[in-house]
Amino acid sequence: EDQVTQSPEALRLQEGExxxxxxxxxxxxxxxLFWYRQDPGKGPEFLFTLYSAGEEKEKERLKATLTKKESFxxxxxxxxxxxxxxxxxxxxxxxxxxxxGKGTSLLVTP
Amino acid sequence: NxxxxxTPKFQVLKTGQSMTLQCAQDMxxxxMSWYRQDPGMGLRLIxxxxxxGITDQGEVPNGYNVSRSxxxxxxxxxxxxxxxxxxxxxxxxxxxxxxxxQHFGDGTRLSIL
Numbered sequence: 001e002d003q004v005t006q007s008p009e010a011l012r013l014q015e016g017e018x019x020x021x022x023x024x025x026x027x028x029x030x031x032x033l034f035w036y037r038q039d040p041g042k043g044p045e046f047l048f049t050l051y052s053a054g055e056e057k058e059k060e061r062l063k064a065t066l067t068k069k070e071s072f073x074x075x076x077x078x079x080x081x082x083x084x085x086x087x088x089x090x091x092x093x094x095x096x097x098x099x100x101g102k103g104t105s106l107l108v109t110p
Numbered sequence: 111n112x113x114x115x116x117t118p119k120f121q122v123l124k125t126g127q128s129m130t131l132q133c134a135q136d137m138x139x140x141x142m143s144w145y146r147q148d149p150g151m152g153l154r155l156i157x158x159x160x161x162x163g164i165t166d167q168g169e170v171p172n173g174y175n176v177s178r179s180x181x182x183x184x185x186x187x188x189x190x191x192x193x194x195x196x197x198x199x200x201x202x203x204x205x206x207x208x209x210x211x212q213h214f215g216d217g218t219r220l221s222i223l
Contacts, residue, residue, distance in 0.1 A: 004152065031209045032209035034211060034212075036214075041216070041217075042216050042217075043114075043200050043202075043214030043215050043216045043217050044153075044200070044214045045214070046211040046212070046213065049209070049210075049211055051209065087152070087153070089153075091209050096141060096143075096158060096160060097143070097155050097158065097168060097169075098153075098155070098212065099152075100145075100152035100153040100154075101152050102150065102151060102152045103152070
């Protein structure tokens, strides 16, 4: 069973059409939740870290929120340049490693 | 500021060959790690290091070797390449592991024939 699940797998939006991506995790002991953006042929680029339920972070058209078992990445009035794969990762327990979800592929059309 | 640099960007190998993927960071980060990314799967941790001389296994370590002789470099060795190791490999670093953001390189795309 996957520890980190992202939905939807793929999302197509019109420019300006706001939406949300979801990241849910099944285990307890969250130490931190990370959002990354990945463009084709590139490595993941760090966006946000969230540490506790109720926390929110914003950057331009993106806003990340965290509850006890899931996080949302809200995209407000997206532009074509927001097209990318968005990855969620969680740090659990006392180890060093991150557990990544499979990502949401976002396409924003003009 | 170069960040995390991976070489080569592309490589084709024959089954049974060995090779080393290079990773270097110039941010004086203690923590470095190697992931592989396959279609339909999330990034999976192969090996990681919490400092020079200290390495440990991740989720999918079989067939790979690492060492960390300096803070800057963390090479990944494929001992005897197999088609199942065809993947995109990413190296990452952070000041410390765990709850600090990791900085990724742009990957090495490896094909094993």
